[in-house]
Amino acid sequence: xxxxxxxxxxxxxxxxxxxxxxxxxxxxxxxxxxxxxxxxxxxxxxxxxxxxxxxxxxxxxxxxxxxxxxxxxxxxxxxxxxxxxxxxxxxxxxxxxxxxxxxxxxxxxxxxxx
Amino acid sequence: xxxxxxxxxxxxxxxxxxxxxxxxxxxxxxxxxxxxxxxxxxxxxxxxxxxxxxxxxxxxxxxxxxxxxxxxxxxxxxxxxxxxxxxxxxxxxxxxxxxxxxxxxxxxxxx
Numbered sequence: 001x002x003x004x005x006x007x008x009x010x011x012x013x014x015x016x017x018x019x020x021x022x023x024x025x026x027x028x029x030x031x032x033x034x035x036x037x038x039x040x041x042x043x044x045x046x047x048x049x050x051x052x053x054x055x056x057x058x059x060x061x062x063x064x065x066x067x068x069x070x071x072x073x074x075x076x077x078x079x080x081x082x083x084x085x086x087x088x089x090x091x092x093x094x095x096x097x098x099x100x101x102x103x104x105x106x107x108x109x110x111x112x113x114x
Numbered sequence: 115x116x117x118x119x120x121x122x123x124x125x126x127x128x129x130x131x132x133x134x135x136x137x138x139x140x141x142x143x144x145x146x147x148x149x150x151x152x153x154x155x156x157x158x159x160x161x162x163x164x165x166x167x168x169x170x171x172x173x174x175x176x177x178x179x180x181x182x183x184x185x186x187x188x189x190x191x192x193x194x195x196x197x198x199x200x201x202x203x204x205x206x207x208x209x210x211x212x213x214x215x216x217x218x219x220x221x222x223x224x225x
Contacts, residue, residue: 004156033212043157043202043215056211091156099213100144100206105156 002026006092006106013082014114021077021109023092031095032075033103034067036060036088043091048099049075055099079111087113119216120203126222133190135219137203138183144206146179146186147213151200160188160201193223 005024013019025032034046047057049067066078075094079086089110093103119138127133137146145164149157163170163179163186170177176189190197200220204213 031211040151040153040200042217043204045212045215048211050211058212093157099211102147102159102162103157103213104159107154107156 002104004092004094004104004106006090006109008109009107010110010112012112012114015084016081019079019082019111021079021090021092021111023075023077023106024073025075025092025094026096026104027073029094029096029104031055031097031099032067032069033093033095033099034077035091035093035105037091037108038088046077082111082113084113087111120201120219122219123217124220124222126224127193129193129195129223129225131193133193133197133221133223135188135201135221137186137188137216139186139203139205139214139216140184141205141207143181144208146177147204147206148175148177148186148188149202149204151202151218153199157202190221193221195223195225197221198223 007022032049036044045058046061048055064080068076089108091105091108093105095101095103121136143165147162148160151157161172161177163177174191179186200218202218203216
């Protein structure tokens with residue numbers, strides 16, 4: 001069964017550094033998402049992406065964050081200048097036909113900011 | 115704003131018993147979805163119930179939806195140790211490009 005893959009599984013970065021989290025969504029999916037989850041708590045929506053542009057973003061997704069689909073397979077989340085509070089699990093997800101449909105998640109990247 | 119709220123926050127039962135989790139939400143929805151998350155893993159979609167449906171089954175899972183009370187329940191029958199996980203509800207709202215998530219119920223099945 002196709003799956004969403006995320007790399008790296010764990011990223012340790014110094015505060016103030018830039019970090020790029022990578023995701024390969026399921027190949028025939030059209031909608032892509034980033035979420036974060038702090039310590040197994042609530043899932044927080046960051047951004048949704050469709051047709052090569054952001055379709056919706058949350059208050060968390062400020063100017064420090066950006067997303068890109070640089071080619072036909074990868075979907076990246078960049079945090080420009082990391083803060084301690086950015087430490088969390090970051091999940092990528094994709095859905096085939098729209099945000100109302102079931103989303104398929106990767107296993108996440110654990111981001112630790114020192 | 116927080117849409118879904120699950121209760122209980124944590125539930126511990128014996129293997130073989132049934133587990134019921136509830137979710138409440140605030141606005142009109144297109145559908146409501148339940149997901150499972152095993153420790154350290156991503157979320158896995160379990161079941162989707164549309165706003166015009168009242169009940170749905172999938173294997174040992176039974177989901178109900180009461181739009182008048184803006185609530186849903188997830189019943190897992192004949193629980194197994196492998197059902198130990200966190201369970202989240204998420205609502206899809208028309209004209210929103212995001213799912214709105216509840217805080218989750220942590221389910222522990224004791225062997």
